[in-house]
Amino acid sequence: MIKLFTNTCFIFLFLSTTVLFAQETKGVSMAPAPELEVNGIIFSSSGGIKFPDGTIQTTAYLNTGSPAMDMDLSGLVIEFDPATEIEGPAMGDGISKGLNLESISEGSSNSSTTHIGTGGGSGSPSFQDLTISRQSDANTAIFRSYVGTGTHIAYIEVFYLRYTGSKYVIDHKVKYENCLITSFSMSHSDGGTPSESIGINFQKACYCSYTRDAAGAATRTTSFSWDVAANSSPACVCDHF
Known part of the structure; x- marks a missing residue:
């Protein structure tokens, strides 16, 4: 009777240890095979524990070979030269430490006219501060x-993004060079996060669509x-995203 009780306890302890071990196998970094990928996580019965009832405790690991996911991105992101130490949480294709924006305003105009004389020659363009x-x-x-x-800030990049349903893509990117912060103002109402309006002057701009x-x-x-x-149009190199 004592021997039977001892054997029963041993079997119980063995199965309990097996269950605990099987539970600890989740999250291991070894790549099991064959693979079944669901939402970036790969599942497999390879390396799992088979229980007496035929069920198998599977292992799982993150597929680190997949591209980095978009993180904390909005439809409008600005990124500054790293030397400024201005950085934010936005990350994505071509964006590493961007700041999400609520709005942006910029533009250009030209003083040329066809209303005087017979020509209609072009005047000098004017570019508004960002x-x-x-x-x-x-x-x-x-x-x-x-x-x-x-x-002075060596460069600033602005990204206009669009969400496709599965990821963000860049529709427009503008790189501004030799920049200055020309104005700063803050507004705030009780209970909310303060909002800022920042003016940026630049010497060069490269627009990519x-x-x-x-x-x-x-x-x-x-x-x-x-x-x-320089009142001229230098070469503009667009990144490929």
Whole structure:
């Protein structure tokens, strides 16, 4: 009777240990085979524990070979030269530490006219300062300091994104060079997050626009650049996203 009781306890302890071990196998980094991938997670019975009732405890691991997922992206993102230490949570294809924006305003005009004389020659173009609005965060003090010190920023990139249903794609990208923060203002109402309006002056701008297929792949790229100081259009190199 004692021997039977001892054997029963041993079997119970063995099965309990097996269950605990099987539960701990979740999240292992070894790639099991054959593979079944669901939402970026690969499942397999390879390496699992088979129980007396025929069920199998499977292992799982993250497929680190897949592209990085979009994180904290909105439809409008600005990214600053890393030397400024202005950084945010937005990450995606071509974006590493971007700031999400609430709105943006920029534009250009030309004083040419066909209403006088017989010509209609072109005048000099005028490019407006970039104005962005966003919610305040840890970067707020840096923006304020750049207004006070007149610190130059080597470059700033603005991304206009569109959500396709599965990911964000870049429809337009503008790179501004030799920039200055020319204005800063903050507004706030009780209980909400303060909003900021920031003015940015620049010397050069490179505008890139992308046509995309249903899968989001770029099929056509158009570009234009302008150097305000030189009053000329230098070469504009567009990244491929």
